[in-house]
Amino acid sequence: MESFPVLVLSSVAVIIISQLLKVLLNLIWRPYAITKWYREQGIEGPEYKFMKGSMEEIRNLKSSAQKVPMDINSHDFTPRVLPHYLKWMPLYGITFFFWFGSMPRICITDMELVKQVLSNKSGFYPKSDAGPEMLALLGKGLVLIDGPDWARHRRVVNPAFTIDKLKMMMRKMTGCAKSMIEGWENQIAQEKSKQAEIELHKHFLELTADIISHTAFGSSYIKGKEVFLSQKELLTLAFSALFNVQIPGFGYLPTPNNRKRRRLDKKVRTTLMQIIHVRMKSRDGEYGNDLLGLMLETCLAAGKENDNNKMTMDEIIDECKTFFFAGHETTSHLLTWTMFLLSTNEDWQDKLREEVLRECGIEVPTADMLSKLKLVNMVLLEALRIYGPVTIISRKASQDMELGTIKLLKGTTIAIPIPILHRDKEIWGPDADKFNPLRFENGLSKAAKHPNALLAFSIGPRACIGQNFAMLEAKVVIAMILQRFSFSISPNYVHEPIDIITLQPKSGLQVIMRPIQA
């Protein structure tokens, strides 16, 4: 009979060898087989590089493309933000594959295929896997989950975003915008000047954080500040990890970044728990009908029917993370890019001010007044088209399946590069690179050759739940600024759009603001 140590050693050896074989299979043989599979269908792409895939090339292309700022009148930031797509599309065709580490990604830019993927209701194209950094940032909330959990969360959350609820949020939105604007007026008065240079992006990030805190959580920017500041750091971590080689299990090691991520995650959770406890104590069994109230109602309604809509406290915390982040970052960028466009196209600024003063006068706008601001709406849609905050939508093939003529292998990620589709002259016409809000004159569905061509909020069942909220918020803020200020771009502004997960100006947006004398 074999001795015990020999048995242990041989078992360990078997485990190590089988793990090594698995690694070799995933890192060498599988990419080779996948490449062969797609090439046989005529789909080409850059060669797979051991473990790194295409990551190193993407990082290098991006860093050299981002060395030179853009001309202020040019809106085509794709060479800076998506240089790899621009390099590979002419080489391999509009549908091509590349490598996120050892995982294949297929880029699709055919609108019909995009529609098939995004409109699918049978769960064939779930969200692609999120790394530990994105999970810490957004939690397992609506943006990242799938299947029955997603459907249950969406059922709970939907009623917080009905048109009636949005109208009721108007007072809070205008209140937050008024404080920001009065801050600017005071600054200019204190400087005893007729104008001041204001960095708007920073202000919009705080404003939109304040608005989502008030409207969804009955809190304020100040109370939720720890969440926002920690999420900002988590965002930087997620961004820096985006094009790194992913080593399985690496996220559990006590590296400085992993430790930082865990510390920030804990801080976010503690602050959210404080906000939740305040709400639970302050009401007598009624938790309110805002987002937090609706979620708590389902969680704490022990013994009541409709368990299908129940959420656990951990799920609520994850959903809070999602809404704190998704509910303010993107909208602040939309406001920033809209103000950039209006500061550099003063003829449009004047037209919009005329419309705002005609429909709202100098009153605080109401929802009814805002519904009449057609030109403001057109400019916001055009800002979403050319500077949409979300640059890539990705999904995963849940099984081997066909998408058009492509035979997809299970696990392949499908990447939809929105800025490239939003500049497609076949879809948007010969002026696709230009700022032309008039293309939306006859409504969203008639602005392009394809009725669903604007993908800024995505389309289909996973489209943005907050799109009406974001549009209302953006209209309120832009209208209130136009009532009180005229503005032009500062000579200090440098046009460097950059995608730190979402598209934003690298060093803020400096604008010269001049109060309009009443």
Ligand code: HEM
């Ligand atoms: C200009 C502002 C906004 C833009 C451009 C935007 C864009 C998007 C996009 C493109 C998606 C789909 C992502 C994907 O399929 O991978 C999405 C989903 C989502 N957005 Fe927004 N968003 C904005 C504002 C908001 C706001 C204000 C909220 C919350 C109040 C919000 C909450 C969400 C949530 C929860 C999802 C996931 C929906 C689901 O999968 O069921 N977003 N957003």
